[in-house]
Amino acid sequence: MAVMDQIEQKISAGIPISRNEAATLYLEADDQKLSDLASLARMRFHKADEATYLIMAIVNYTNVCVAKCDYCSFYRLPHDKEGYLLNTDQVCQKIEELVQHGGKLIGFNGGFHPKLRLDDYANLFTEVRRRYPSLEFYEMTVAEFMFSCKLSKLSYDAGAQKLAASGTRWVTGGGAEIMDNGFRKRHSPGKYTVEDYHNAQESILRAGMGSTATMVIGFDETLDERLNHLESLRTFQDRVGGTLASFLCWTYKPWNNEFGGIELATSEYLRWLAVSRIYLHNFRNIRTSVLTKNEDALKGLRFGANDFDLPTEDEVTTRAGATISLDFERILAAARGLGFKTIERSAWPTRAWR
Ligand code: SF4
Numbered sequence: 055m056a057v058m059d060q061i062e063q064k065i066s067a068g069i070p071i072s073r074n075e076a077a078t079l080y081l082e083a084d085d086q087k088l089s090d091l092a093s094l095a096r097m098r099f100h101k102a103d104e105a106t107y108l109i110m111a112i113v114n115y116t117n118v119c120v121a122k123c124d125y126c127s128f129y130r131l132p133h134d135k136e137g138y139l140l141n142t143d144q145v146c147q148k149i150e151e152l153v154q155h156g157g158k159l160i161g162f163n164g165g166f167h168p169k170l171r172l173d174d175y176a177n178l179f180t181e182v183r184r185r186y187p188s189l190e191f192y193e194m195t196v197a198e199f200m201f202s203c204k205l206s207k208l209s210y211d212a213g214a215q216k217l218a219a220s221g222t223r224w225v226t227g228g229g230a231e232i233m234d235n236g237f238r239k240r241h242s243p244g245k246y247t248v249e250d251y252h253n254a255q256e257s258i259l260r261a262g263m264g265s266t267a268t269m270v271i272g273f274d275e276t277l278d279e280r281l282n283h284l285e286s287l288r289t290f291q292d293r294v295g296g297t298l299a300s301f302l303c304w305t306y307k308p309w310n311n312e313f314g315g316i317e318l319a320t321s322e323y324l325r326w327l328a329v330s331r332i333y334l335h336n337f338r339n340i341r342t343s344v345l346t347k348n349e350d351a352l353k354g355l356r357f358g359a360n361d362f363d364l365p366t367e368d369e370v371t372t373r374a375g376a377t378i379s380l381d382f383e384r385i386l387a388a389a390r391g392l393g394f395k396t397i398e399r400s401a402w403p404t405r406a407w408r
Contacts, residue, residue, distance in 0.1 A: 061091065062091060065335075070335045088325055088357065089324075099339075107363065107386070108361075110161060111365065113148045113149065113160055113161070115145055115162055117165060118165055120167075121242060122244060125308075125313040126370075127310040127370075145182060161192035163370060165198075173216075176217055180221055199225050217263065227255065232270065233287070256293070256407075263404060264404025266301070267337070269284075269302075271326055272305045272318030284334060287334065294407040300337065301337045307376050317375070320347055323354070327340070327342060331358025342354030344363055362389075
């Protein structure tokens with residue numbers, strides 16, 4: 055039987071495809087075939103003509119960071135005159151702006167600030183939750199959590215329990231980029247190792263909070279490194295009983311940073327989105343990135359994605375060249391033009407691993 059037919063049979067039966075089959079798909083399937091197979095995989099979980107979305111903002115509470123990733127356009131070192139750390143009222147002012155746009159979710163994202171201990175985060179989150187009880191918050195990324203635990207001299211389990219006890223519901227899988235230790239050594243040796251990242255995320259889930267998975271493509275990563283990322287995610291998702299709520303892939307923006315490069319074409323992004331949907335058979339929600347691909351991201355709904363954000367703000371990606379449009383109707387019309395009924399959703403419930 056031809057390899058594409060074998061893959062199609064596996065997808066229909068919900069059987070995981072192998073790493074070699076994922077590589078073959080990426081290297082040999084044409085765009086139409088990838089779209090068809092990813093749509094078949096999507097239908098295991100979702101109606102073929104429906105897509106969900108959420109209006110959200112990313113609040114960048116600080117741009118001070120000591121990790122020095124060479125692909126980052128956002129960070130400033132401590133003592134840099136452009137460095138900032140927002141106080142609680144300033145954070146709330148940004149939340150107000152989202153509320154005015156009809157948003158329901160705030161994601162916090164900053165840097166590895168050398169003075170922010172876990173208690174500081176817990177206090178900030180407690181206060182914003184008190185002021186905005188109807189909003190959902192993605193309060194930290196796993197990468198920030200890891201750094202702050204180390205700074206606070208807390209194990210990941212102790213740090214996660216502290217956050218959970220303060221009421222934190224989500225620590226999302228941001229800051230992952232490419233989960234391959236060779237890639238990490240080349241571009242951000244101070245950030246994490248893959249094993250350490252998964253250990254931290256496991257502690258977060260074990261403490262009863264929810265989490266997600268992300269990937270960023272378009273640096274200089276090899277196909278092997280991309281596959282290592284997907285393989286480690288799929289293995290981890292099995293290990294934690296399928297509790298990661300979603301997988302979001304977006305593209306690196308190459309402006310205003312040390313590494314530079316050329317932006318990845320949308321066609322390449324869509325192909326990888328399809329491979330991700332097919333390979334990650336144990337992820338229900340695959341999300342496409344309006345933040346980095348604007349309306350073009352909606353084409354991802356035909357390449358396996360079922361959900362997207364309508365972002366109102368994110369300094370990390372806009373500093374690197376992303377543009378944010380508040381013309382939500384135009385973006386939604388792009389999805390409808392592709393034949394999808396768009397449904398605004400609430401934040402997903404956490405599915406913590408206990
Ligand atoms: S990507 Fe994140 S961890 Fe790396 S330098 Fe930028 S803010 Fe710091």
